[in-house]
Amino acid sequence: MDLDAMDPAELEQDLDLMNAATKIQASFRGHMARKQAEKQSKNDSEITKEMEKLQSKSPVPNEEELDVDLSDPSLNHAATKIQASFRGHMTRKTLVKD
Template structure:
């Protein structure tokens, strides 16, 4: 049962008439835009309500325990490394140099290389 009064019904009818006068329901572009908006909102609501795939708390706890054990093993291995070893220093320098080269090549990009060839 509606709890509205006659004045509210009349105001709603007036608002509806004003909207119908402003927006032509036969306007294809307007209808297409409204359909797009409705579809995107429905998709948003469906994604929001869908259960998120994941693991249970027990599975996560087990995995965390495994990772903690692996972390302790890695800590023990790292403690055994001699940081003053010159071979280790060479290897670290090589890794850093290759990464810096990769970074520069990434920053330059393919467009800049074409420009350099044209200038030569």
């Protein structure tokens, strides 16, 4: 059967041809959906493994807790100095690149 030689109106009325085309499309869409689901499943399992690795790592048991008074003005002054130093470093670094 030469589909190119047939009139479009005839093609629309050929139920066997339409059913065959529908079956092929459904099969292909199912194939693509299964392929995508398999790919998603692999990604999900990799993410799950990574999460399990991260959760299995326990914090260091002998880690000391620092008793820092966050309302101390000297702490605020020290943080401001560190920020200023870093910002100056970044500015100089940017100027050297240009």
